[in-house]
Amino acid sequence: KAGVTQTPRYLIKTRGQQVTLSCSPISGHRSVSWYQQTPGQGLQFLFEYFSETQRNKGNFPGRFSGRQFSNSRSEMNVSTLELGDSALYLCASSLTGTGGRNEQFFGPGTRLTVL
Amino acid sequence: AQTVTQSQPEMSVQEAETVTLSCTYDTSESDYYLFWYKQPPSRQMILVIRQEAYKQQNATENRFSVNFQKAAKSFSLKISDSQLGDAAMYFCAYRLPRVDTGNQFYFGTGTSLTVIP
Numbered sequence: 001k002a003g004v005t006q007t008p009r010y011l012i013k014t015r016g017q018q019v020t021l022s023c024s025p026i027s028g029h030r031s032v033s034w035y036q037q038t039p040g041q042g043l044q045f046l047f048e049y050f051s052e053t054q055r056n057k058g059n060f061p062g063r064f065s066g067r068q069f070s071n072s073r074s075e076m077n078v079s080t081l082e083l084g085d086s087a088l089y090l091c092a093s094s095l096t097g098t099g100g101r102n103e104q105f106f107g108p109g110t111r112l113t114v115l
Numbered sequence: 116a117q118t119v120t121q122s123q124p125e126m127s128v129q130e131a132e133t134v135t136l137s138c139t140y141d142t143s144e145s146d147y148y149l150f151w152y153k154q155p156p157s158r159q160m161i162l163v164i165r166q167e168a169y170k171q172q173n174a175t176e177n178r179f180s181v182n183f184q185k186a187a188k189s190f191s192l193k194i195s196d197s198q199l200g201d202a203a204m205y206f207c208a209y210r211l212p213r214v215d216t217g218n219q220f221y222f223g224t225g226t227s228l229t230v231i232p
Binding site (some may be wrong): 003025048056090102 | 119148150152158159160162165206208210215216217218219220221222223224225226
């Protein structure tokens with residue numbers, strides 16, 4: 001079974017631009033979460049989508065948004081990029097709901113650099 | 116607030132020796148799940164071990180084991196017989212089995228482990 005894939009792997013943008021990142025979860029997984037990883041900050045939760053609905057959102061400005069399609073693939077968008085948005089963006093998929101010991105399976109990440 | 120603290124930003128261990136990575140967390144919930152994830156350089160994060168808070172017995176996975184102290188809200192990871200392939204960033208995390216938090220994981224800032232040949 002293929003793992004979580006993210007595209008693109010690397011991205012360079014300039015301030016003020018917008019960017020869209022894509023994530024394809026493991027087949028059968030309906031939950032997709034997004035995290036921002038920066039040195040010294042660890043992983044900060046952005047949002048989670050489950051069955052095309054945003055189920056939970058972290059403490060990020062409205063410039064960060066996402067969506068999920070009927071095939072569970074997810075995209076996240078960052079508008080009006082700032083230098084501080086430079087980070088590794090990780091996508092993680094889980095099988096389903098809130099119960100149990102759901103493990104999150106992570107993708108390789110998209111390295112975003114904002115100049 | 117839900118927080119996870121890893122007080123050791125960097126650690127090193129000699130190959131074949133044992134090392135313990137510390138983690139403390141803060142939650143008012145009584146039911147939760149704890150995890151250790153490993154992120155090798157330029158590679159994907161993978162699950163190392165997990166622990167259910169309602170279980171008193173410490174989880175073990177081959178050379179990896181945890182020391183779970185619920186009252187102290189402590190969840191340390193012990194790696195025995197360290198191997199070069201264990202070199203990575205290690206993240207402690209937990210999640211709550213609640214509808215409003217979904218699959219959100221709360222992560223620490225990580226501990227970078229170096230294994231010395």
